[in-house]
Amino acid sequence: MKILILNGPNLARLDLREKSHYGDLDYPQLKKGIEEKASALKIDVEIRQSDSESELITWLHEAADKKQPVIFNPAAFTHYSYAIRDAVTMLKAPVIEVHLSNPLSREEFRHTSVISGVANGTIAGFGIESYYLALIAMQKLLG
Ligand code: DQA
Numbered sequence: 001m002k003i004l005i006l007n008g009p010n011l012a013r014l015d016l017r018e019k020s021h022y023g024d025l026d027y028p029q030l031k032k033g034i035e036e037k038a039s040a041l042k043i044d045v046e047i048r049q050s051d052s053e054s055e056l057i058t059w060l061h062e063a064a065d066k067k068q069p070v071i072f073n074p075a076a077f078t079h080y081s082y083a084i085r086d087a088v089t090m091l092k093a094p095v096i097e098v099h100l101s102n103p104l105s106r107e108e109f110r111h112t113s114v115i116s117g118v119a120n121g122t123i124a125g126f127g128i129e130s131y132y133l134a135l136i137a138m139q140k141l142l143g
Contacts, residue, residue, distance in 0.1 A: 004063050004068050004070045005047040005072075006073070007047070010075055015027070025128060029128075031047050041135055043138075045135075057087045061090070063093075078113045084114075085117075095119050096120055097113065104124070
C-alpha cells in the first residue's frame with residue numbers, strides 16, 4: 001500500500017520562509033529526502049503539495065475511499081481548518097500529522113492544532129527528520 005504524503009500551503013516555497021524555523025531546506029530537497037528514506041525503508045510513497053484547501057480535501061477524500069494511510073503536514077491549515085479536520089476524520093487508515101518546526105514554541109495561534117485530535121499521532125520540531133520519524137511510525141502502525 002502506497003503511503004500518501006500531503007503538504008499544505010506555502011511548503012513549496014520553503015527556502016523563502018523563515019530560516020530560523022525551516023533552515024536552508026527547499027521543497028525539492030524535502031521531497032528527495034523523504035523519497036530516499038522511504039526507499040531505504042522499502043515503503044512506497046506518493047508526495048503531493050497544494051496551497052488549496054479544496055484540493056487537499058479532494059485528496060483526503062480519495063485516500064479515504066482507497067483506505068490509504070496518510071502522513072500530513074497541513075501547514076497553516078493545522079491551526080484553523082475545520083473542513084480539513086472533518087476530511088481527516090473520514091480517513092480509514094492511520095494518519096500522522098507532521099511539522100518541520102515545533103508550533104508550540106512559536107506564536108500563540110500555532111499552539112492550537114485542530115488536526116491532532118483526529119490523527120493517530122503528531123511529530124513536530126525535527127525538520128525533515130519529522131517526516132522520517134513519521135515513516136517509521138507509520139510502518140509500525142501498519143504492522
Ligand atoms: C508548519 C508549521 C505551521 O505553523 C506553519 O503554518 C507551516 C509549516 C511546519 O511544518 O512547521 O506552514 O506546518
